[in-house]
Amino acid sequence: MTAERIDGKAFAALLRERVGALAGQFEQKAGRKAGLAVVLVGEDPASQVYVRSKHKATVAAGMESFEHRLPVDTSEADLLALVEQLNADDAVDGILVQLPLPDHLDEQSVIASISPDKDVDGFHVTNAGRLAVGQNGFVPCTPLGCMMLLTDRLGDLSGLEAVVIGRSNIVGKPMAQLLLDANATVTIAHSRTKDLPSVVKRADIVVAAVGRAEMVKAEWLKEGATVIDVGINRLPPAEGEEKGRLVGDVDYAGAEGIAAAITPVPGGVGPMTIAVLLRNTLVAAHRNAGLEVPQSL
Numbered sequence: 266m267t268a269e270r271i272d273g274k275a276f277a278a279l280l281r282e283r284v285g286a287l288a289g290q291f292e293q294k295a296g297r298k299a300g301l302a303v304v305l306v307g308e309d310p311a312s313q314v315y316v317r318s319k320h321k322a323t324v325a326a327g328m329e330s331f332e333h334r335l336p337v338d339t340s341e342a343d344l345l346a347l348v349e350q351l352n353a354d355d356a357v358d359g360i361l362v363q364l365p366l367p368d369h370l371d372e373q374s375v376i377a378s379i380s381p382d383k384d385v386d387g388f389h390v391t392n393a394g395r396l397a398v399g400q401n402g403f404v405p406c407t408p409l410g411c412m413m414l415l416t417d418r419l420g421d422l423s424g425l426e427a428v429v430i431g432r433s434n435i436v437g438k439p440m441a442q443l444l445l446d447a448n449a450t451v452t453i454a455h456s457r458t459k460d461l462p463s464v465v466k467r468a469d470i471v472v473a474a475v476g477r478a479e480m481v482k483a484e485w486l487k488e489g490a491t492v493i494d495v496g497i498n499r500l501p502p503a504e505g506e507e508k509g510r511l512v513g514d515v516d517y518a519g520a521e522g523i524a525a526a527i528t529p530v531p532g533g534v535g536p537m538t539i540a541v542l543l544r545n546t547l548v549a550a551h552r553n554a555g556l557e558v559p560q561s562l
């Protein structure tokens with residue numbers, strides 16, 4: 266068996282196109298563009314790349330992008346003051362603080378300061394609670410993107426065995442909740458799980474979000490499983506390479522021979538994160554403007 270490659274990049278491009286068309290209709294109805302504010306503290310190279318990509322994607326979708334770049338030694342009081350200002354700004358529908366933050370800043374306090382109705386990352390405790398009890402809020406972009414890829418490929422997930430490896434607030438826990446809401450039978454595995462290979466072996470759906478290069482081995486997988494690889498890990502450079510290769514949390518080459526379908530790294534889940542961010546921003550814009558959220562979002 267050679268697994269189908271789930272093309273997240275192509276899926277994300279279609280989603281961005283759809284969001285762009287609906288953003289144009291929003292502008293007509295609301296008399297203004299939907300707006301996303303992104304805050305970057307410091308100069309982490311990967312974060313700089315992601316923030317630039319978010320700016321470009323936001324503008325390309327016909328939305329307003331407000332970028333705030335702050336020095337690495339920004340105090341928590343100054344960062345919270347900026348978030349307060351964005352909370353009060355009617356041109357700003359969505360606010361995102363790029364993570365990770367420098368060590369002296371408390372991520373939880375900063376996330377808590379974002380208005381839950383502008384929290385397009387879905388990280389605020391109010392949105393985590395809304396997801397847990399099935400109320401409308403914002404769902405974190407990466408897990409929502411994974412769900413879109415899964416339902417596009419598998420349709421109804423009812424009764425399927427899903428194993429989520431990783432229990433972060435940003436990916437693992439919301440992912441498990443979304444799978445549960447879709448009537449899958451869900452197990453969350455983590456660093457203390459006993460006999461992880463046998464837990465993974467029973468899964469029709471595996472979502473790997475551990476952040477360890479190629480940790481999930483091909484022989485752990487059930488024949489015909491669908492594998493969603495959230496990991497983005499850079500290997501040390503091989504001889505003659507300037508930069509190491511990017512790989513996921515799953516041994517892709519091995520898994521290709523066993524799984525029915527698998528997301529590649531790069532080009533799988535990563536591009537969905539930014540496309541879903543645009544989608545969440547447009548949802549926020551409709552709600553903030555008192556307009557009905559289009560079904561096709």
Ligand SMILES: Nc1nc2c(c(=O)[nH]1)N[C@@H](CN(C=O)c1ccc(C(=O)N[C@@H](CCC(=O)O)C(=O)O)cc1)CN2
Binds near residue numbers: 315511532
């Ligand atoms: N406030 C947030 N911070 C962070 C989030 C987030 O959702 N909200 N997620 C990640 C970073 N991230 C977006 O912010 C992100 C990561 C990866 C990709 C992506 O498209 N990756 C490419 C590979 C890129 C490369 O070559 O390095 C891929 O997988 O194909 C997009 C966005 C942490 N912080």
